[in-house]
Amino acid sequence: MRLVVDNVSKTFGDKKILDSVSLTLEEGEIVCILGASGVGKSTLFHIISGLLMPDQGRVLLDGEDITGKPGRISYMLQKDMMLPYKTVLDNVALPLLIRGKDAALRGGILRKREARRQAAAYFEEFGLAGYEKKYPAQLSGGMRQRAALLRTYLFSKNVALLDEPFSALDTITKGKMHQWYLSIMEEIKMSTLFITHDMDEAIVLSDRICILGGSPAVIQDEIVIDAPKPRPEDFKVSEEFMAYKKRILEYIQ
Template sequence: MKVDVSGLTKSFADRLVLDGISLEVSDGEFVAVIGPSGCGKSTLFNLIAGLDTPSSGSIRVGGDDPTTSSHCAYMPQKDLLFPWRTVLDNTTLGLEVQGMSKRQARERARTLFDTFGLAGFETARPSELSGGMRQRAAMLRTVVQDREVLLLDEPFGALDALTRTEMQSWLQSVWQQYRSMVLMITHDIREAVYLADRVVVLTARPARVRREFVVDLPRPRDLSALTSPEFVAIEHELIELLHEEMQQVTPSDPSAPDRGPAKRGRGPVA
């Protein structure tokens, strides 16, 4: 399984959003995508997921056109849990949309509740869950579809710092267990370095690949990795690159973000 993006461009009306992006991701890799806010990261994921078509260039997921295949499972920024459905029935939604019976879907999803830290909450409503548990449910809904590629768009962006730290460690352990290919958008540089095998840096809009970094740190990674010279060196260089890209966003540009290019702080959440 491989994701192969070649010379990808995407325009909306007369606005060029993606400008010749080329990228390869191999089976079992964890790749983080970072770049200035509004540069087109979510647009890129929509194209890889087959939710939209490129203006030019090509995308192949497992050799197939993503608009006519089903290799990807996409987790958007918000958990999008339906308040009227139980947690179990929220996690089965993707399977039901694919045509699986509710009974079969529930049986498959139940097997993952312990792994995802949700055992005992099958009949609860989303309003009864903490933010971290809601994200676990959304991730379970994504993973249970058994797709080869997981697309995660800022999965922990709305969480508080402590919960986010816990969720990062949990995601690392789940990924190591299942070894799906993961592409993750994040604005958090430290999160990207902590979790990923590679970090892809996009330029300001129109987005191009500015640079790729290989994160050659041993796994599993714990908090001690954050203070290693290798980690600090990669983090510093990424901060400098994004700072340079932010200078390309003019104040009159409607895509200009209202926050800095990356978050920094305590622990792996930065």
């Protein structure tokens, strides 16, 4: 297992938010955490990313205990967090600068040049070729999300946490981004946990769906999506899709 969340609980004040939550993530797998707003999805992500300590339980990455240790797992927030005064290339290259991937280049202009070179090598693969010198304000919402996902990938190619990455997009753009996302994940094989409250999105993108619900929140069910990838556009109107959705609705309602 790439990632193991083992028996994690968290209380704020006198309110218990998470109660003995456990889940796993295998190499190259996409797992969705699906639940209503306010159920504790973001709290769980903050614990997995090391930004928040659990009251009990632990988080393991490739067998190493990383509980409370930030910087080991990529975390893409709901907003793309692109810096408006930097070009798209410089925004994407930031993780390479921060992490200092080449110690021999630290501290100088050459290091920035090398970070740009490494980041630029992925622009065509992520559908961003030709946008290197553009600024975030010049990009569509979908293109900004592509850039944000590439930046997340460059921070850590092993495991990423995506917090509702497509929620700000309109329905048509979101559908196109789903297809693009599945195709790029087939290529880069990045193990991914993502949060959503959109049932359709969870079914379309996931290998498995963990339904988080209750108060305090627990994993109420784990649903394996057996449909092969890449999933066709008409998958959302298939009987198989509707069966998955009906099972989810039993918990969400």
